[in-house]
Amino acid sequence: MIKSKTTLRVRYSETDQMGFVYYGNYPQYLEIGRVDALKSVGISYRSMEESGYGLPVKDLVIRYHNAALYDDELVITTHVINMPTNKITFDYEIHRGEDLIITAQTTLFFVDASKRACRPPVDFREKMKAYFN
Amino acid sequence: MIKSKTTLRVRYSETDQMGFVYYGNYPQYLEIGRVDALKSVGISYRSMEESGYGLPVKDLVIRYHNAALYDDELVITTHVINMPTNKITFDYEIHRGEDLIITAQTTLFFVDASKRACRPPVDFREKMKAYFN
Amino acid sequence: MIKSKTTLRVRYSETDQMGFVYYGNYPQYLEIGRVDALKSVGISYRSMEESGYGLPVKDLVIRYHNAALYDDELVITTHVINMPTNKITFDYEIHRGEDLIITAQTTLFFVDASKRACRPPVDFREKMKAYFN
Amino acid sequence: MIKSKTTLRVRYSETDQMGFVYYGNYPQYLEIGRVDALKSVGISYRSMEESGYGLPVKDLVIRYHNAALYDDELVITTHVINMPTNKITFDYEIHRGEDLIITAQTTLFFVDASKRACRPPVDFREKMKAYFN
Numbered sequence: 001m002i003k004s005k006t007t008l009r010v011r012y013s014e015t016d017q018m019g020f021v022y023y024g025n026y027p028q029y030l031e032i033g034r035v036d037a038l039k040s041v042g043i044s045y046r047s048m049e050e051s052g053y054g055l056p057v058k059d060l061v062i063r064y065h066n067a068a069l070y071d072d073e074l075v076i077t078t079h080v081i082n083m084p085t086n087k088i089t090f091d092y093e094i095h096r097g098e099d100l101i102i103t104a105q106t107t108l109f110f111v112d113a114s115k116r117a118c119r120p121p122v123d124f125r126e127k128m129k130a131y132f133n
Numbered sequence: 134m135i136k137s138k139t140t141l142r143v144r145y146s147e148t149d150q151m152g153f154v155y156y157g158n159y160p161q162y163l164e165i166g167r168v169d170a171l172k173s174v175g176i177s178y179r180s181m182e183e184s185g186y187g188l189p190v191k192d193l194v195i196r197y198h199n200a201a202l203y204d205d206e207l208v209i210t211t212h213v214i215n216m217p218t219n220k221i222t223f224d225y226e227i228h229r230g231e232d233l234i235i236t237a238q239t240t241l242f243f244v245d246a247s248k249r250a251c252r253p254p255v256d257f258r259e260k261m262k263a264y265f266n
Numbered sequence: 267m268i269k270s271k272t273t274l275r276v277r278y279s280e281t282d283q284m285g286f287v288y289y290g291n292y293p294q295y296l297e298i299g300r301v302d303a304l305k306s307v308g309i310s311y312r313s314m315e316e317s318g319y320g321l322p323v324k325d326l327v328i329r330y331h332n333a334a335l336y337d338d339e340l341v342i343t344t345h346v347i348n349m350p351t352n353k354i355t356f357d358y359e360i361h362r363g364e365d366l367i368i369t370a371q372t373t374l375f376f377v378d379a380s381k382r383a384c385r386p387p388v389d390f391r392e393k394m395k396a397y398f399n
Numbered sequence: 400m401i402k403s404k405t406t407l408r409v410r411y412s413e414t415d416q417m418g419f420v421y422y423g424n425y426p427q428y429l430e431i432g433r434v435d436a437l438k439s440v441g442i443s444y445r446s447m448e449e450s451g452y453g454l455p456v457k458d459l460v461i462r463y464h465n466a467a468l469y470d471d472e473l474v475i476t477t478h479v480i481n482m483p484t485n486k487i488t489f490d491y492e493i494h495r496g497e498d499l500i501i502t503a504q505t506t507l508f509f510v511d512a513s514k515r516a517c518r519p520p521v522d523f524r525e526k527m528k529a530y531f532n
Contacts, residue, residue: 064191
């Protein structure tokens with residue numbers, strides 16, 4: 001299993017007139033969480049893209065538990081529970097202190113330079129193996 | 134049942150470096166779809182908020198089928214299948230011509246001026262009733 | 267001279283907790299205005315990019331006169347006053363009815379497929395000439 | 400004079416299909432820079448808003464020097480050169496290492512709870528005075 005934590009501060013631009021973080025801004029936060037989860041095991045998403053791979057999102061689920069406010073410090077906890085195949089699933093929780101803000105899940109799949117579904121790069125698979133034995 | 138269609142054109146700002154609409158921009162499109170669905174039955178979300186009500190999102194699910202591109206014309210089809218209670222569920226499909234781009238569902242709930250869960254305004258319930266008998 | 271008008275409706279996601287359109291969302295509106303100004307003279311920005319050209323922004327100036335609100339209908343008036351060289355300057359006004367919301371100016375320059383500054387494509391220059399004699 | 404530095408990492412959502420940070424995302428970065436500049440002298444923008452004040456932007460100028468890329472680490476340097484009156488002007492530079500990405504300036508003005516222009520709060524003026532004698 002992989003687990004990582006990322007801290008971020010809510011930007012003014014991310015609020016809406018209800019006074020909370022706009023519900024559509026959380027996918028950005030999730031993406032920050034999963035890039036950090038990959039970094040924590042030595043995988044750079046930027047390098048992976050530069051070598052021709054992509055990881056588009058197939059499925060997104062978010063449950064909103066509490067509202068986050070401007071200038072709040074949020075902690076994104078990201079998990080990869082199962083060994084990735086051609087797909088990889090990330091689970092997320094975002095907290096402000098003890099308060100649970102959202103829970104979420106995304107499933108992504110690998111594409112090659114021609115944007116077709118493909119197997120993950122060898123380096124990715126080898127780094128992942130170390131965490132799922 | 135309520136059904137409405139909304140057309141929009143993809144903005145440059147909505148693409149990412151993969152060359153597609155960023156996955157996190159679709160919740161904005163969904164919100165445009167559901168506001169139009171409410172307008173189609175005579176309900177103004179803006180007026181509802183001005184009179185003290187809010188409709189935060191509780192659950193969001195998106196399945197990504199195909200990528201949308203800059204300057205694409207997209208059609209959002211929004212349904213309300215069940216009579217709203219204190220919650221309201223919207224189902225969405227976004228197409229570019231014949232191509233299915235995403236399917237999605239959101240569930241929202243009513244809050245009053247103090248941001249507590251509440252029943253929908255009377256006017257909302259009466260307008261809805263006409264569509265669910 | 268080139269002049270075009272574009273209408274758009276303010277999205278909920280574009281507001282911030284002050285209750286107005288976030289100041290940083292206007293550049294998106296300007297981009298919609300200038301793409302429409304080019305379309306009005308038969309130039310597709312999308313096609314231009316597909317054939318290897320780009321038009322990055324060099325300078326942006328915005329003066330904020332009045333706040334725009336959620337669901338407001340805004341009209342972007344876009345002008346090109348001078349014949350484009352390797353650079354092109356757009357002037358903008360955004361109104362809500364009679365109210366002036368912002369005035370703005372952007373200057374962009376042409377880049378080729380290797381992202382180096384270059385002359386505009388021949389087709390662009392010919393279409394422009396018709397408007398600046 | 401006030402001077403502060405803020406570091407941020409470019410998010411995937413902030414890129415566009417040209418492969419660079421979208422020009423319209425820099426105002427968000429500037430806002431992060433100026434909130435940090437205020438924090439550095441003991442002023443919380445969040446608290447100021449909670450006590451009824453606002454600081455809308457009147458003027459924005461950005462000059463784009465170089466493109467920023469996904470995952471770049473950017474440093475925003477924010478200056479307040481002149482003692483604020485009812486208005487406050489911030490100057491900014493954003494760098495990636497030695498590369499200058501943009502220079503910018505924003506002028507903001509104080510509004511009270513009814514959104515009318517007003518003098519800054521007493522606490523703000525006192526904290527500022529210490530830096531402009």
